[in-house]
Amino acid sequence: MSEQEGVQRPLSGVYLNPAAPRRAAFAQACAGLFTQLRLAGDAGDAARLLAGAPDSLLVLDLDGFEIGIDLAALGELVAARAGAPVLVLCPYAGARWLPALMAYGPLSYLIEPLAEEALRRELGVFLRALVPETEAADPCALLAVRAAAQAALAEADAADEADGGAGFGERLCAALLGWPGVCHVSLFGTGAGPRPRLQARAAAPSAAGIDLGAIVDGSARAAPLQHAFPGLLAAASGETVLLDDPAKADVPQLAAALRGHGVRMVLGLPLPGAGPGAPRGALCLMFGAAQRFGRAQLATLSDLAQLAAFGLRTAELARENEALLGRVTELATLDALTGVANRRHGEFLLEGEIRRARRYRLPLALIAFDLDRFRNVNDAYGHPVGDIVLRSVAATARALLRSSDVLVRSGGEDFQVIAPHTSAVDGLRMAEKLRAAIADAVIPGCDHVTVSLGVAQLGETESADSLVVRVNAALARAKRAGRNCVELAMQ
Known part of the structure; x- marks a missing residue:
């Protein structure tokens, strides 16, 4: 039995593709499957051919068409079929055509590329069945x-x-x-x-x-x-x-x-x-x-x-x-110039460490220091060098501190160190190390600088404000004592 005899009824076809060589190749491969096969190069030609033979199968070969340009014209062809058979030959990398054309009406499809023999075989199977595709899934x-x-x-x-x-x-x-x-x-x-x-x-x-x-x-x-x-x-x-x-x-x-x-x-x-x-x-x-x-x-x-x-x-x-929140938190808690905690965040951290020290009955020391005659540095070398001095002092101090210690920039050239688990004696040792390290630090574009320091240990019932007042008083005594020295706050 021939392939034509396998088709349930005589059927003509209209093949649409914009490329003449592709139309000729399809006709050579598949014309024998149809009682009559007519070829169209655009949607207008196909519409005229289908108007003369409305029961014909429309074979729409999408190779060479652009969805952004040709969808409306090809969709109208599908819509005009009113249930008559439509077979779409769709490139495997252009499958977005399928839902776009299905919105105009029912159709069947084959995925290309297909070799000549495979195309002839698949088309013959379709013609023998000749039913629109049904939903395969529940x-x-x-x-x-x-x-x-x-x-x-x-x-x-x-x-x-x-x-x-x-x-x-x-x-x-x-x-x-x-x-x-x-x-x-x-x-x-x-x-x-x-x-x-x-x-x-x-x-x-x-x-x-x-x-x-x-x-x-x-x-x-x-x-x-x-x-x-x-x-x-x-x-x-x-x-x-x-x-x-x-x-x-x-x-x-x-x-x-x-x-x-x-x-x-x-x-x-x-x-x-x-x-x-x-x-x-x-x-x-x-x-x-x-x-x-x-x-x-x-x-x-x-x-x-x-x-x-x-x-x-x-x-x-x-x-x-999350990244934005981290950046906002950084801007809100860190000093932009030195990268250490700013004054507001330092006050918050000090309150927290005071509560922890009281709860666990641990010592807590606060060290305050500022640069000696820092205004002279700005006047002699300029504010850019002054910024370098502040960053260098902060970096030197942080290198000496423990991971549990917190360095705070509390003012222009004023700094504090919050030192948990530290008594007054240990605080004095830590302050002396800071003083010596900063005095020995090499600062680009500037002579050596020195700092004056005050040390205070948290009293049993003392508030944060009281502790800060006492340590600043000790710092002031260090200034009056000739600078570049450490003073212990009085109880």
């Missing part, structure tokens, strides 16, 4: 997958913020394993690197052995990653990629690796970015068997891609907010 299953993906986003927590959204990504991939036929799900994100990176993955038991890194790295030897693996191609190009046969990617190593793990179809869904430009990443779904998608399935997949993009953006915003 609508309840689609709702369950959507609900699980929404729950993955709702469960986002502080841990997700810290790991860059990996927790959300793992939950989302696990939710998408509920899609009928899916055996492996991966999430790719675009970042500062040259290629999208794998952020999360989940696999069914049958596909647990898939080493996605090895598959991707293996394909790199034959072709750039973005031109081979659907997940990376979608993340790099922003196009939906539907590879219903791994061999169509024309990368034998990749096809062998996928088939070796039982993968027969791979779908790459780009995640929309915040604006025009590169996508935020991609979802990659691997299937154990090739299947057809209907309009509801493609709409659900688009919603899932939007959800994944929203989850990644939420994690990104959380990281940005």
Whole structure:
């Protein structure tokens, strides 16, 4: 029995493609499957041909068309069919055409590239069946997958913020394993690197052995990653990629690796970015068997891609907010010139250390010091050198202090050291070390500088204000005693 005899009824066809060589090649390969095959180079020609034979099959070959330019005209052709058969030949890297055209009306599709014999065989099978594609998945299953993906986003927590959204990504991939036929799900994100990176993955038991890194790295030897693996191609190009046969990617190593793990179809869904430009990443779904998608399935997949993009953006915003909060905290608590605690933060820390010392009955010392005749430094060398002196003094002091000690810039050239677990005697030793180290420090653009210091130990019932008053009084005595010396505060 001939191929024509296998068709249930005589059928004519209209083939539409803008390239004359491609029209001629299709006619040579498939004209024998039709009672009559007519060729059209644009949507207007196809509409006129279909008007004369409304029952003809419209074969819409998208190779050479641009979705941003031709979608409306081709969509009107699909809408005008009013249920008459439409078969779309769609490049595997241009699968976003499918939901866009399905919005105009029902259609069937084949994924290209197809060799001449394969195209003839697939078209013959379609003509023998000659029914529009039906939804292959249970609508309840689609709702369950959507609900699980929404729950993955709702469960986002502080841990997700810290790991860059990996927790959300793992939950989302696990939710998408509920899609009928899916055996492996991966999430790719675009970042500062040259290629999208794998952020999360989940696999069914049958596909647990898939080493996605090895598959991707293996394909790199034959072709750039973005031109081979659907997940990376979608993340790099922003196009939906539907590879219903791994061999169509024309990368034998990749096809062998996928088939070796039982993968027969791979779908790459780009995640929309915040604006025009590169996508935020991609979802990659691997299937154990090739299947057809209907309009509801493609709409659900688009919603899932939007959800994944929203989850990644939420994690990104959380990281940005955390960094911003850290920066604001730094500006609010640190002195901009020296990088030590500023006066307000120093007062807060001193109050905390006083409460801790009282609670655990531990000694607490406060050291106050300022630079001797600092105004002369500014007058002689200028304020830029004065800034260098302040930074150098702060750096010298911090190098001597313990990790538990806190250095505070309490005024222009005034500093304090909050020294927990330190008695008056130990505070005197610490102050003397500071005095000697600062006096010996080499400061660029300036002679050596000295400091005067006062030391006070917290009294049993003393407040922070009282402690500061006493230590400043000791500092004033050190100034009157000739500077470059240490004085102990009186009780």
